Amino acid sequence: MIKLNVNGRVHEVDAPADTPLLWVLREWVGLTGSKYGCGVAVCGSCSVHMDGDVARSCGIMLGDVGEAKIVTIEGLSADGLSHPVQKAWLAHEVPQCGYCQSGQIMAAAALLKGTPKPTDAEIDAAMTNICRCGTYQRVRAAIHTAAKSGAA
Amino acid sequence: MNEISDLGRRGFLGTVAAVAGAFSLGWKVPEAHALAAGAANSPSVAAGGVEVGIWAVVHSDDRVVVRIARSEMGQGTLTGLAQLVADEMDADWSKVEAEYIAPEVNLASKRAWGDMSTGGSRGIRASVEYVRKGGAAAKAMLIQAAAAQWGVPVGECASSEGVVTHRPSGRTLRYGQVAAAAAKLAVPADVTVKQPSEWKIVGKGVKRLDTVEKLSGKLVYAIDLQLPEMLNASIAQCPVFGGKIGSFDAAKVMGMPGVRHVLRVDDSTIAVVADKWWQAQSALKALPIVWDEGANANVSSASIARHLESGLDAKEAFVGLKQGDAEAGLKGAAKVVEAVYGTPFLNHATMEPMTCTAKWDGTTIEVWVSSQNGDASLAAAAEAAGVKLEQVKVNKHHLGGGFGRRGNQDYVRQAVLIAKQVPGRPVKMIWSREEDMQHGFYRPITMAKMKAGLDANGNLVALHARLSGQSILAHLFPQRLAGGADPVQFQGWNKEEFGYQAIPHLLIDHAMRNTHVPVGFWRGVNHNQNSVYLECFLDEVALAAGKDPLDFRLGLMGQMPKLRAVLQAAADKAEYRKALPAGVFRGICANYGFGSYTAAVAEVSVSKAGEVKIHRIVAATDCGYAVNPDQIAAQVEGSFVYGLSALFTSENTVEKGRIVEGNFDTYEVMKLDQMPVVETVIVPSGGFWGGVGEPTIAVAAPAVMNAIFAATGKRIRTLPLKHHDLSHA
Numbered sequence: 098m099i100k101l102n103v104n105g106r107v108h109e110v111d112a113p114a115d116t117p118l119l120w121v122l123r124e125w126v127g128l129t130g131s132k133y134g135c136g137v138a139v140c141g142s143c144s145v146h147m148d149g150d151v152a153r154s155c156g157i158m159l160g161d162v163g164e165a166k167i168v169t170i171e172g173l174s175a176d177g178l179s180h181p182v183q184k185a186w187l188a189h190e191v192p193q194c195g196y197c198q199s200g201q202i203m204a205a206a207a208l209l210k211g212t213p214k215p216t217d218a219e220i221d222a223a224m225t226n227i228c229r230c231g232t233y234q235r236v237r238a239a240i241h242t243a244a245k246s247g248a249a
Numbered sequence: 250m251n252e253i254s255d256l257g258r259r260g261f262l263g264t265v266a267a268v269a270g271a272f273s274l275g276w277k278v279p280e281a282h283a284l285a286a287g288a289a290n291s292p293s294v295a296a297g298g299v300e301v302g303i304w305a306v307v308h309s310d311d312r313v314v315v316r317i318a319r320s321e322m323g324q325g326t327l328t329g330l331a332q333l334v335a336d337e338m339d340a341d342w343s344k345v346e347a348e349y350i351a352p353e354v355n356l357a358s359k360r361a362w363g364d365m366s367t368g369g370s371r372g373i374r375a376s377v378e379y380v381r382k383g384g385a386a387a388k389a390m391l392i393q394a395a396a397a398q399w400g401v402p403v404g405e406c407a408s409s410e411g412v413v414t415h416r417p418s419g420r421t422l423r424y425g426q427v428a429a430a431a432a433k434l435a436v437p438a439d440v441t442v443k444q445p446s447e448w449k450i451v452g453k454g455v456k457r458l459d460t461v462e463k464l465s466g467k468l469v470y471a472i473d474l475q476l477p478e479m480l481n482a483s484i485a486q487c488p489v490f491g492g493k494i495g496s497f498d499a500a501k502v503m504g505m506p507g508v509r510h511v512l513r514v515d516d517s518t519i520a521v522v523a524d525k526w527w528q529a530q531s532a533l534k535a536l537p538i539v540w541d542e543g544a545n546a547n548v549s550s551a552s553i554a555r556h557l558e559s560g561l562d563a564k565e566a567f568v569g570l571k572q573g574d575a576e577a578g579l580k581g582a583a584k585v586v587e588a589v590y591g592t593p594f595l596n597h598a599t600m601e602p603m604t605c606t607a608k609w610d611g612t613t614i615e616v617w618v619s620s621q622n623g624d625a626s627l628a629a630a631a632e633a634a635g636v637k638l639e640q641v642k643v644n645k646h647h648l649g650g651g652f653g654r655r656g657n658q659d660y661v662r663q664a665v666l667i668a669k670q671v672p673g674r675p676v677k678m679i680w681s682r683e684e685d686m687q688h689g690f691y692r693p694i695t696m697a698k699m700k701a702g703l704d705a706n707g708n709l710v711a712l713h714a715r716l717s718g719q720s721i722l723a724h725l726f727p728q729r730l731a732g733g734a735d736p737v738q739f740q741g742w743n744k745e746e747f748g749y750q751a752i753p754h755l756l757i758d759h760a761m762r763n764t765h766v767p768v769g770f771w772r773g774v775n776h777n778q779n780s781v782y783l784e785c786f787l788d789e790v791a792l793a794a795g796k797d798p799l800d801f802r803l804g805l806m807g808q809m810p811k812l813r814a815v816l817q818a819a820a821d822k823a824e825y826r827k828a829l830p831a832g833v834f835r836g837i838c839a840n841y842g843f844g845s846y847t848a849a850v851a852e853v854s855v856s857k858a859g860e861v862k863i864h865r866i867v868a869a870t871d872c873g874y875a876v877n878p879d880q881i882a883a884q885v886e887g888s889f890v891y892g893l894s895a896l897f898t899s900e901n902t903v904e905k906g907r908i909v910e911g912n913f914d915t916y917e918v919m920k921l922d923q924m925p926v927v928e929t930v931i932v933p934s935g936g937f938w939g940g941v942g943e944p945t946i947a948v949a950a951p952a953v954m955n956a957i958f959a960a961t962g963k964r965i966r967t968l969p970l971k972h973h974d975l976s977h978a
Contacts (some may be wrong), residue, residue, distance in 0.1 A: 120525070127475065132278065132600070132601070134913075137913075176435060183464045191454060192323075194322055194649050195459070195649075196649030198463050205894070223481060227600070230598060231887030231919070232883070233921040234886045234927060235926040
């Protein structure tokens with residue numbers, strides 16, 4: 098059994114230490130908001146927060162998480178809507194298919210925490226998640242909106 | 250392996266087409282048992298709502314749930330269809346929701362809800378007649394019920410925003426108050442839909458109905474499904490298309506954690522079934538497999554290129570469009586311009602890999618799937634399970650991307666074949682990204698040899714476009730070939746769509762050169778490649794004629810005034826006649842496809858070292874009627890990401906008979922930092938319903954390519970751009 102702190106709750110997980118955190122979250126903890134897109138930490142659909150920093154959970158092994166506090170999209174806000182990034186996403190109608198958006202939102206929330214008023218260049222550097230529907234223009238606009246509302 | 254499911258779908262699609270034909274003849278009054286069947290499997294009815302007609306369920310708290318037969322994959326069709334029904338109903342949009350009609354309910358109701366196929370940008374334009382009439386019928390029933398309750402003539406009543414008003418007395422009843430009575434009335438056969446001037450919800454950029462659950466992680470995509478007793482499967486297919494399983498050593502992995510079964514799914518597919526998917530995937534990676542790769546193991550991109558090159562000057566070719574005598578026109582021309590273009594295979598690369606859950610209980614097969622065609626999923630499941638259509642239940646999930654990939658039912662078939670071997674328990678099959686990347690239905694590889702003849706005054710008098718390459722229909726639907734020819738190959742270039750019919754001598758033909766690589770409908774389909782060939786080549790011809798690319802095109806578009814107008818609209822918005830800052834250059838193009846007119850202007854600079862920067866995109870669309878302008882803009886923006894990914898970086902290559910690229914590290918797609926600002930100009934001229942999800946992709950790449958030429962003097966004729974050195978003096 099390995100202890101895992103997810104969204105403020107400690108879970109006892111019966112999975113091998115070399116299981117990717119993404120699959121532990123999805124299949125052992127039962128939180129499916131973090132998505133599988135590539136499995137090689139390229140697309141960012143699996144993005145979560147690890148002690149406040151954005152992390153690609155498909156590339157992190159359970160045994161390496163230790164005491165770190167994990168926050169998934171399910172834990173970003175109590176009602177799933179009230180985080181400033183989620184509000185801005187709704188205002189700009191960002192999602193199309195929506196599959197990558199958990200990861201996009203987690204990446205944006207982490208960006209704004211460290212950089213409350215990001216420039217376009219800072220958004221470019223931080224937001225490397227893949228969206229095949231092509232919502233990037235609205236992702237950028239929504240991040241600026243969230244920044245104005247004081248996301249951090 | 251695809252062949253079997255394709256045969257199933259072929260037979261089935263015949264039925265669907267026949268029904269679609271019936272719809273085109275006029276509004277069919279749904280039969281009484283359709284209502285009962287719809288009520289039997291509807292979350293909204295289960296929750297206490299009542300069916301008013303077949304397209305809307307009304308709750309006593311006034312919520313209106315609109316039935317959706319097409320699939321939502323991000324393109325916004327669900328919201329657009331709900332707008333159309335709700336507007337005709339005079340519903341209160343703030344109380345409108347949507348739910349899918351289950352495919353087996355549609356089947357049992359003689360397809361009262363029409364075609365479920367969601368592709369070809371038809372989701373709205375092919376449904377618009379009957380869903381609007383469905384909304385209008387519901388409104389008539391609600392008014393009639395209110396009038397009956399009051400004991401007044403229907404003619405004295407009016408409806409607005411979910412309320413019926415008796416005009417003389419000012420009395421009102423909310424829809425929720427009269428729904429139960431309305432539901433008992435006969436559905437009127439003869440209803441009139443609104444004039445565009447009467448629309449209140451259609452034409453507005455209302456919010457999508459499916460956004461909130463996409464922000465919280467709560468939306469259950471097919472890959473997220475969790476059922477009691479569920480097992481998980483990962484599969485491996487022979488990496489060489491057409492190859493088969495040689496042998497595999499199941500004993501080597503049966504002791505691994507969670508592993509339950511190692512199965513032969515079909516001749517070319519192996520599955521590991523385990524308690525959890527990660528366990529199945531880990532065991533699959535460890536499973537010793539010997540493939541019998543077969544005759545295709547020697548095919549490479551180089552051999553495919555030679556195969557296609559043989560078509561460029563081949564004598565035999567299918568004619569797509571012909572007027573005058575192109576050969577004579579070219580011979581008599583004062584100047585001839587010639588160029589060869591080419592584009593590679595491309596995977597759809599939906600963010601959610603192919604996934605399907607299936608459960609076999611001995612008599613019924615139930616599947617949970619994100620599919621672009623619920624009818625076809627049902628047929629594929631029946632075929633694979635060896636049962637009648639009536640023994641299938643299909644649960645539709647929103648798609649984590651479709652782009653044409655999920656019209657194919659290969660993954661449904663596999664899930665059913667696995668479930669049949671594990672009776673009594675649902676099995677969720679998820680493809681790894683690598684499996685998804687290497688077993689797609691790729692955008693077909695083609696080349697084009699373009700020849701143009703100019704007269705002494707620089708007028709374009711003859712054009713010959715020779716396509717060589719792979720046919721989608723030959724692979725997926727050979728029965729739809731017309732005398733061997735594939736009409737889909739000529740998208741944008743047929744009599745109905747070709748924008749430059751003022752060219753007196755014209756020949757467009759296709760030397761079919763098929764490969765062993767499976768091909769399919771990739772968002773925008775053949776318009777994309779054909780538009781690259783034509784719109785870039787026209788720039789070459791304009792240059793040779795000494796004419797401005799915009800003027801040159803406008804001069805040839807006389808027979809298609811709406812295409813001309815949309816190109817002009819893009820040019821106007823981009824202030825085409827105004828000079829750009831030093832170092833920034835324009836490219837333009839236009840296309841007509843999926844029933845809509847599109848045009849784009851790109852403003853681009855290229856550094857001396859060859860780095861491309863897109864400063865601005867102006868994209869114009871005339872889709873006739875604009876149901877939801879904000880969602881049209883979203884589709885236009887996204888189309889540039891899809892189209893420019895194909896321009897800059899994406900390609901699938903073939904070595905030793907298999908696809909080389911295995912993941913997003915090698916199949917590169919556009920990210921946020923590369924996306925240009927896209928300004929969408931919607932110029933809905935009315936009078937028709939055009940598609941939206943696909944038509945813009947065709948103008949994305951050529952506009953940028955033409956601007957790159959203007960900036961560098963380098964004419965790129967093969968994609969992707971990453972292989973080209975754009976440095977310039």
